[in-house]
Amino acid sequence: MKELQIGDKAPSFSLLNQDGIQVNLKDFLGKKIILYFYPKDDTPGCTTEACEFSELYEDFGGKNAVIIGISADSTISHQKFISKFKLKHILLSDSDKEVCKAYGAWGVKKNYGKEYEGLIRSTFVIDEEGKIAQIYKNVRAKDHAAKVLEAL
Numbered sequence: 001m002k003e004l005q006i007g008d009k010a011p012s013f014s015l016l017n018q019d020g021i022q023v024n025l026k027d028f029l030g031k032k033i034i035l036y037f038y039p040k041d042d043t044p045g046c047t048t049e050a051c052e053f054s055e056l057y058e059d060f061g062g063k064n065a066v067i068i069g070i071s072a073d074s075t076i077s078h079q080k081f082i083s084k085f086k087l088k089h090i091l092l093s094d095s096d097k098e099v100c101k102a103y104g105a106w107g108v109k110k111n112y113g114k115e116y117e118g119l120i121r122s123t124f125v126i127d128e129e130g131k132i133a134q135i136y137k138n139v140r141a142k143d144h145a146a147k148v149l150e151a152l
Contacts, residue, residue: 003104006135010035010126011102015070015092018078023068023092025130032065032133033126034148037105038141039119041073041081041091045141049121050087052145057088063152064128070094070105071119104137123148 004011010033014024025033036053038046053060053067060067067089073081078091092099097119100106105122108115121141125134125148134151136144 004124004132004135006132008132010124010130010132011099013092013094013099013102015094015099016075017093018075018082018091020075023090025126028066028068028126029130030128032063032128032152034060034065034067034123035070035103035126036068036121036123036139036144037070037100037103037119038121040071041077042084045121046071047081047085049139049141049144050081050089050091051085052141052143053089054085054087056145056149059149060152063149065125065152066090068092070099072097072100125152 012025014022017023040046069091072095075093094100097106105120107120109118121139123136123139124132127133
């Protein structure tokens, strides 16, 4: 599968949110979408990233942008994560990792010299027409949300 480039049409998706409701990419046409992929609910880096996006939720809204987080965690795990940290944005469950793979956010990672398959922390900014406007790969969680907001 070829790697996504700026200007490419964003791969469409239809996934369940934290409340078990089907959410489609096309539901957000006309808005900017901050689509971020993260490894696991309620882990230190992912919590930092999610809380920072949530803290800036209104600022993103003021720029006609919606924030969507995706991981392979279950909808129940997402519910608990949102409730525990009072997150304001949507979390989608990609348990079969098809959307993660379509966006190139699933692949080989290295940790302490060992290679394994896993979720690569990445963020995609999708414009109002559904095209990729920006790509952030191998993201560092801390201060990432502010960098994305600034770039908008």
